[in-house]
Amino acid sequence: MVLLSHPTGNEFVRATLDAFDRAGILCEFWTTLSWNSKSPINLALPRRLREILQRRSFPATIRARTRTIPRREMIRLFAGTIGLASKHETGAFSIDAVLRELDRKVADRLRKIEPHAAVDSIYAYEDGALESFRAARDGGFKRIYDLPIAYWQISRRLLLEEAERYPDWEPTLGATRDSDEKLSRKTQELQLANLVVCPSRFVLESLPPEACAQKQCLIAPFGSPDVDLRNAAGRSSGRLRVLFAGALTQRKGLADLFAAMRLVNSKQIELVVMGSLLCPLSWYRDRLADFIYEPPRPHGEVLRLMQSCDVFILPSIVEGRALVQQEAMACGIPVIATKNAGADDVIVDGETGFLVPIRSPEALA
Structure with a gap:
């Protein structure tokens, strides 16, 4: 026992x-x-x-x-x-x-x-x-x-x-x-x-x-949620919606994602950032002005937000296994993540998503 x-x-x-x-x-x-x-x-x-x-x-x-x-x-x-x-x-x-x-x-x-x-x-x-x-x-x-x-x-x-x-x-x-x-x-x-x-x-x-x-x-890998996609949220714009979910920290590679967005510099891409603020929101806006911030929310609402997006990105530097990437896959959206996010034994590279190296805004872009 x-x-x-x-x-x-x-x-x-x-x-x-x-x-x-x-x-x-x-x-x-x-x-x-x-x-x-x-x-x-x-x-x-x-x-x-x-x-x-x-x-x-x-x-x-x-x-x-x-x-x-x-x-x-x-x-x-x-x-x-x-x-x-x-x-x-x-x-x-x-x-x-x-x-x-x-x-x-x-x-x-x-x-x-x-x-x-x-x-x-x-x-x-x-x-x-x-x-x-x-x-x-x-x-x-x-x-x-x-x-x-x-x-x-x-x-x-x-x-x-x-x-x-x-x-x-x-x-x-x-x-x-x-x-x-x-x-x-x-x-x-x-x-x-x-x-x-x-x-x-x-x-x-x-x-x-x-x-x-x-x-x-x-x-002992995590399981994935059973997501009902019958009432999936519709997309709210014609732009490519890219989602980051997790604490707003460079441990999860957010600075690299911001750098990648600056490299792309396209109005056709909409970055949605959901998670806990570790600094004032204005601090993040000083580093990338053009993103949509979504605060933390109950799990069911997180899944609905995922279903409104086109791709999930998690360029983590250090993780265990980020369950959020499996939740995104369960919602039917592809994942771009690093091996350090615990993604290399989840993602089939090029089929269910893409594995990218850490510290590479260029690969993300």
């Missing part, structure tokens, strides 16, 4: 929980929030906060085995809705602080589990596994490590190079500012793991050779 820990319970975690539940091996799920989507309090909440909390609701079968540590995460989310950002990594209500608190609580729980109890494995994720894995090692539990993005040594090298290529985009990179302590935690997490789960070949190949030699490392 497995104890699974994750601070937010994103869609990939939900799929894992569902698989474990159907297999009858899920014992406990530890997270920060488990929201009741039918609670009357939803009506009194700001719309943005309500939408965030709705994504933290879980099926009843999962909810019955869920343990929560909500206070710090609730403050973090509320602060975000009113524009108050916590200091990167060291802030009391940063995502790193949330991760560390949950990790400590799970470690405490593992230390209290009696020998021969139902739980025999801990499944945890990067940045939130160190204390849990230490307790699991001491208690004789199997330690399963989910690495959702390329290992930090490769990621950091690539992103530091991006900071040199585009110094003004460095604030959007995030990981370039990680402390030595945080990087040490990542190293120790991998060292303590028995099994490493990667979403793509790119992530697997980013692991240190000694980890691959000493541990079981495998690829």
Whole structure:
């Protein structure tokens, strides 16, 4: 039986929980929030906060085995809705602080589990596994490590190079500012793991050779959504609509896409950029004035937006496997992406899309 820990319970975690539940091996799920989507309090909440909390609701079968540590995460989310950002990594209500608190609580729980109890494995994720894995090692539990993005040594090298290529985009990179302590935690997490789960070949190949030699490392690719195309949104213009979806960062190659649009310089192409702003919108407009910005939205609305576009582009520098490219393909639109987006084992080059090298606005154009 497995104890699974994750601070937010994103869609990939939900799929894992569902698989474990159907297999009858899920014992406990530890997270920060488990929201009741039918609670009357939803009506009194700001719309943005309500939408965030709705994504933290879980099926009843999962909810019955869920343990929560909500206070710090609730403050973090509320602060975000009113524009108050916590200091990167060291802030009391940063995502790193949330991760560390949950990790400590799970470690405490593992230390209290009696020998021969139902739980025999801990499944945890990067940045939130160190204390849990230490307790699991001491208690004789199997330690399963989910690495959702390329290992930090490769990621950091690539992103530091991006900071040199585009110094003004460095604030959007995030990981370039990680402390030595945080990087040490990542190293120790991998060292303590028995099994490493990667979403793509790119992530697997980013692991240190000694980890691959000493541990079981495998690829567990994401599934694709079942999209109903019968009521697909129609195109709103005669121009070629190009979609980028994801956080507006150079980690996802947005500066290269902007450079490609400047090279093309055609009124026949309409760039739609959807995702979370990491700088003010005016900052992005200073770098490319002519694009349509779409804010984040519920998943169903994302799919409808995709269906109104002609091509999806994701020239990522560092990813795990960007599910958004599979969602675009499920919507029937071709994808242009990099190997580093986890695309080389998804796209049939020249048939279902095109693989392009990283850092190549010319190839995108």
